[in-house]
Amino acid sequence: MRKKRFLLLAATLVLTLPAWTIRVNAKDPKPLAALTFDDGPSAANTAKILDVLEVNGAKATFFVIGRNAAENAELLQRAKALGCEIGNHTYDHAKLTELSAEKIRQQLQKTDDVVTDSLGEKPKLVRAPCGRCSCGVRSVIDRPLILWSVDPRDWEYGLDRAQNTAQNRETVIRAATENVQDGDIILLHDLYAFTAECCESIVPKLQSMGFELVTVSELMQRKGIELHAGQTVRCAR
Ligand SMILES: [Zn+2]
Numbered sequence: 001m002r003k004k005r006f007l008l009l010a011a012t013l014v015l016t017l018p019a020w021t022i023r024v025n026a027k028d029p030k031p032l033a034a035l036t037f038d039d040g041p042s043a044a045n046t047a048k049i050l051d052v053l054e055v056n057g058a059k060a061t062f063f064v065i066g067r068n069a070a071e072n073a074e075l076l077q078r079a080k081a082l083g084c085e086i087g088n089h090t091y092d093h094a095k096l097t098e099l100s101a102e103k104i105r106q107q108l109q110k111t112d113d114v115v116t117d118s119l120g121e122k123p124k125l126v127r128a129p130c131g132r133c134s135c136g137v138r139s140v141i142d143r144p145l146i147l148w149s150v151d152p153r154d155w156e157y158g159l160d161r162a163q164n165t166a167q168n169r170e171t172v173i174r175a176a177t178e179n180v181q182d183g184d185i186i187l188l189h190d191l192y193a194f195t196a197e198c199c200e201s202i203v204p205k206l207q208s209m210g211f212e213l214v215t216v217s218e219l220m221q222r223k224g225i226e227l228h229a230g231q232t233v234r235c236a237r
Contacts, residue, residue, distance in 0.1 A: 030212045031182035032236070034219045035060040035203070036148060037190035038089055038127060041072040041079075048196035050078055056203045058213035059083045062190060063127040063146070066091035066111030073118040080119050085215035087146065088112060088123040097132045101140045108141065125216055125227075133232060144227035146216055148187035149235035152176035158192030169198050176202045177209065183223060183236035185216060 040046045041064055053060055062079055064086055069076060076086055090096065091110040099107065112122040126143045133145055152175035157163040176186055176198065188195050188202075206213060220227055223236040 030210055032214050032219050032222060033180055033183070033206060033211045034185045034216045034236075035188060035199075035206075035213055036063060036087075036127070036146070036185055036216060037061070037188050037195075038063045039065055039068070039093065040190035041068055041075040042191045043072055043075070045193055045196040046072070046075050046079075046190045048193075049190050049199050050075070050082060050084075052196070052199045052203050053084065053213075054082055056207060056213075058203050058207065059085070059215050059218070060213065061085040061087055061125070061146075061216045063087040063089035063125075064111065064115065064123075065089050065093055066107075066114045069111065069114045069118070076115065076118040083215070085125070085217055086115055086119065086123050087125040087127055087216070088115070088143075089127050090129055093129045095130070095132055096128050096137045097134050101136070104137060104140045138230040138232065142229045144229065145232045146185065147232055147234045148185045150176065150180055150184050150186040152186065152188065152198075154188050154192060154195045154198060158189060158194045161193075164194045164197070169194065169201075172198045173201045173205065177205045180206065180209070180211065181235075181237070183219065185219070185233075185235050 037049060037060060040062060062084060079086060088108055088111045090107040094107050096104050108126065116122045124143060125146050126141055127146050128137065131147050138145065152172045154172050157168045157172065203213065219236045225236055227233060
């Protein structure tokens with residue numbers, strides 16, 4: 001009788017183990033991070049970054065300049081097809097804090113029009129050039145304003161080809177991966193060959209650290225954070 005009871009208990013344990021394991025995993029999902037790329041699209045370098053995202057099954061958000069997007073509709077379409085998100089980074093990288101409300105609206109509208117022509121929908125998110133914002137700017141913008149929590153400073157090396165060295169790439173790769181936490185938003189720029197080369201390491205490195213790379217909208221949604229017009233957000237924590 002005792003042996004029977006023991007066997008029953010053992011069988012119950014074995015049968016319930018998989019369900020228990022799944023429940024533990026559900027409580028402890030993968031950490032999430034959002035790579036964001038500003039100032040593009042760039043015909044050569046955005047394409048290389050999309051290659052890296054595609055090969056690794058990762059997603060990112062591209063805050064595009066309308067003037068550049070107008071010349072690269074096919075890149076926007078490819079980014080969308082890969083599950084990436086397109087955000088609005090003004091039409092010509094204008095300093096929004098120095099513009100009237102009317103001019104701010106025009107900057108966003110012109111970029112919305114370009115993106116809508118390519119994708120059939122306008123961007124849901126805005127990033128102010130250089131992150132410069134004010135109460136006045138926030139009151140005019142009808143969407144959330146996305147900042148960042150990790151700045152690897154790729155822009156310091158991107159402009160000058162002579163700065164595209166293994167040592168500088170290593171510096172930026174480290175800054176973009178070390179100390180990244182669940183919910184971080186990472187700032188990069190898809191204008192530069194330097195950044196595209198760094199991404200070949202940044203994307204797989206973050207994934208090997210356990211991160212799932214998602215768009216900003218997906219990051220917020222999966223963290224249960226609801227965004228409002230004119231709100232500034234640095235990360236999902
Ligand atoms: Zn910018």
